[in-house]
C-alpha cells in the first residue's frame with residue numbers, strides 16, 4: 001500500500017484500473033452513523049442535498065462514496081452494496097455514468113480556459129484509490145501538480161454540472177453529484193450551485209463534503225441536510241493500524257490515541273515509527289538538544305544551515321515533530337508517563353532528556369517552535385528563521401529551573 005505522506009516529493013505515477021474500497025464495511029469506524037445513512041436509503045428518505053462535515057482525516061469522503069455506491073447498487077443486501085453489479089463495478093472505478101465528481105482544480109500551465117474537474121478525473125481516480133478515499137488537500141494538489149497554488153471550483157464547472165444533469169440517467173433512476181471541498185467554489189459557481197439546490201432536480205442527489213462549512217453561503221447551508229461526521233473512534237483506528245498499516249499492538253495502541261480521530265494522523269504516526277523521515281527528524285531533534293545543553297554555538301549554526309536547506313514541507317514536518325517531542329518530554333517530567341505517546345528510541349531519549357523541559361521553559365519552547373512554523377509558512381528566510389530558532393532553543397534548554 002502506498003501512502004502519500006506529508007512532505008513526500010516522489011514521482012507521481014499513474015496506474016490504471018485501480019478500484020477504490022467504498023462499501024460501508026470498508027469505511028473506518030462510524031458504526032452508528034453508517035447505520036443511520038443506510039437506513040435513510042433503505043427507507044427511501046434520501047434528502048436531495050446533504051452536507052458531510054468534518055476533517056478529511058475523519059473519513060468524510062469515504063462515507064459519502066459509500067453512501068452513493070449503496071444508493072446506486074441494484075442488488076443491495078445486508079446493509080451493503082453487492083460490489084459486483086454493473087453499477088457497483090463502475091462506482092468502484094469512479095466511472096459511473098450517473099455519478100459526477102467536482103473538486104478544486106488549477107489551470108494547467110499554458111492554458112487560457114478555466115479548468116473543470118473532468119480534466120483531472122484520472123488523477124482523482126488514482127488519488128481516491130491509492131488513499132482509500134481519505135487524503136489531505138495537500139495530497140490532492142500535489143497530484144494535479146498544483147504545488148503551492150490554491151485550487152478552485154470554477155464557474156465553468158457549475159455550467160458543466162447543469163449540462164451533465166440535463167441528460168437522462170443512464171443506468172438506474174438516480175443521479176449523484178459529489179462535491180469535494182465546496183468551500184473552494186468561486187462565488188459565481190457557488191451562486192450557480194445555489195440555484196440548482198433551490199429548485200431540486202428530480203432524483204438528483206448532491207453530496208457536499210466539506211471541512212470548512214463556515215465559509216459556505218448561508219443559503220447553501222440552509223438548503224442542505226447536515227451530516228456531522230465526528231472523529232473516528234479510537235478502537236476503530238487501533239484495529240485499522242494493526243490490520244491494514246502493519247503496526248504492532250503497542251504502536252497501534254499509542255498511534256490510535258495520538259491520532260485524535262484522524263486516519264491521516266494515524267498513517268503519518270505509524271509511518272513515522274520506522275520511516276526515513278521520522279529517523280531524520282529524530283536525528284535532527286536529538287542533535288539540536290545535545291548541542292543545546294552542550295552550548296556548542298558553532299555546531300548550532302551548522303545545524304541551522306542544514307535545516308534551512310531542507311525545503312519547506314520537510315521543515316514543517318520537523319517542527320511539528322519537535323513540538324510533539326517537547327510536549328511528550330514535558331509529560332514525562334510532570335510524571336504523566338501513563339498518557340505519554342512515545343515508544344522505542346523516542347521514549348529512551350525523552351526519558352533522559354525530560355528533566356531539561358519543565359515549567360520554567362516549556363511554554364517558551366513551544367512558542368519558539370510555533371513561531372518558526374509560522375515563519376516557514378509565510379516563506380520567511382529559512383537561514384534566518386532556523387538560526388534564530390536554534391539559538392533561542394539552546395538558550396531555553398540551557399536555562400536552569
Ligand SMILES: [Zn+2]
Pocket residue numbers: 072073074075076081082083084085086087088089
Ligand atoms: Zn451492486
